[in-house]
Amino acid sequence: xxLPLWNEKRYAPYKLIAxxxxxxxxxxxxxARLSGTGLSPESLAKPETLTSVxxxxxxxxxxxxxxxxxxxxxxxxxxxxxxxxxxxGFALVCSPTIREYFQVAVKYHRLATPLLSxxxxxxxDYVSWVLPMQPSFLYFFDHGxxxxxxxxxxxxxxxxxxxxxxxxxxxxPLWPKVPATPEETKLSDAMIGYWSSFVRTGRPQAANExxxxxxxxxxxxxxxxNAPHPSDHLMPGMYELNEDVVCRRxxxxxxxxxxxxxxxxxxxxxxxxQCKH
Numbered sequence: 001x002x003l004p005l006w007n008e009k010r011y012a013p014y015k016l017i018a019x020x021x022x023x024x025x026x027x028x029x030x031x032a033r034l035s036g037t038g039l040s041p042e043s044l045a046k047p048e049t050l051t052s053v054x055x056x057x058x059x060x061x062x063x064x065x066x067x068x069x070x071x072x073x074x075x076x077x078x079x080x081x082x083x084x085x086x087x088x089g090f091a092l093v094c095s096p097t098i099r100e101y102f103q104v105a106v107k108y109h110r111l112a113t114p115l116l117s118x119x120x121x122x123x124x125d126y127v128s129w130v131l132p133m134q135p136s137f138l139y140f141f142d143h144g145x146x147x148x149x150x151x152x153x154x155x156x157x158x159x160x161x162x163x164x165x166x167x168x169x170x171x172x173p174l175w176p177k178v179p180a181t182p183e184e185t186k187l188s189d190a191m192i193g194y195w196s197s198f199v200r201t202g203r204p205q206a207a208n209e210x211x212x213x214x215x216x217x218x219x220x221x222x223x224x225x226n227a228p229h230p231s232d233h234l235m236p237g238m239y240e241l242n243e244d245v246v247c248r249r250x251x252x253x254x255x256x257x258x259x260x261x262x263x264x265x266x267x268x269x270x271x272x273x274q275c276k277h
Contacts, residue, residue: 006199009050012086016056017044018079019063019072026068035062053114070253085112102127135214137204138221140234145184147176160224163188164195183226190228247275 016039023033030041037055063072082089088111095101102120109118119130141160148154153176162168166188168178178184193206204212204222210230213220219233245268249255252269 006054007052009052009055011051011053011056012084013039013044013049013051013056014080014084015076016051016059019059019076020044021079022072022075023063023067026066026072028066028068032066033059033062068254088112098127134202135216137198137212138215138219138234139212140221140223143187143224143226145176145178147179151176160191163191163224166192187224187227191224194222194228244275248272251275 020033024030034040036058037051039051039055043049082092085092088108091104091108092101095104099122106119109116117132117134120127121130142155143160143163144154148156148159153159162171162175162178163184168180168184168188171178190206190209193209194204194212197206198204206212206228209228210222212222212228213230213232215221220230221232221234222228222230223234248269248271249266251272251274255266255269
């Protein structure tokens with residue numbers, strides 16, 4: 001089953017509303033809770049309102065930045081009864097055995113949790129959910145072309161965008177002109193294939209091109225030079241400081257762990273056993 005489109009409005013907002021209500025109890029202003037969603041309290045009150053994955057994820061990001069307690073996800077989940085999942089929820093309620101409950105939950109889970117992979121396992125008299133993390137994919141664009149190299153701008157910031165979107169003929173006036181040669185077009189076709197596949201399925205794949213490995217524990221990535229090439233351990237030592245800072249912030253549980261830098265950045269928490277960088 002393919003993933004839903006990011007902006008496709010097809011979901012009732014019960015999860016989003018539950019999270020917004022929990023943040024309200026923590027004193028988070030309404031404008032901050034719904035920031036970036038395009039939603040209003042009036043729209044959430046309408047039974048016909050449908051929301052997208054992007055809108056829900058945006059509220060989740062807001063919660064990560066603004067929430068005052070690590071209990072937020074648990075408090076949110078406790079507000080969502082099985083009946084809120086429609087026919088999927090009623091099918092779970094009507095399951096005659098616990099085993100069939102788990103089987104139905106896994107088989108049709110994308111009706112309720114389309115961005116999550118899940119399974120379950122039995123261990124004697126016990127059962128448990130298996131919730132693997134969604135894989136991440138890293139790329140490094142290191143491709144140059146004549147006009148770019150002549151300007152001393154090899155693989156400058158955002159230079160991959162005309163390749164990803166196939167817009168060689170629509171770059172800004174001062175952008176070094178990308179030549180529409182067979183070689184450049186082939187690289188663009190590969191990148192369009194990878195990005196389109198990732199949007200549809202969560203896995204970047206392109207016809208007649210190498211597999212793009214998940215970052216995982218090996219630090220795998222793909223580098224785009226004149227063609228895509230899988231590799232691993234990009235720039236060793238380059239990212240350890242950032243990884244350590246984010247890990248410590250998340251472990252502390254009481255400060256934002258996202259992107260905030262400079263003089264407004266909070267003090268780095270002390271080292272913990274789970275942060276070993």
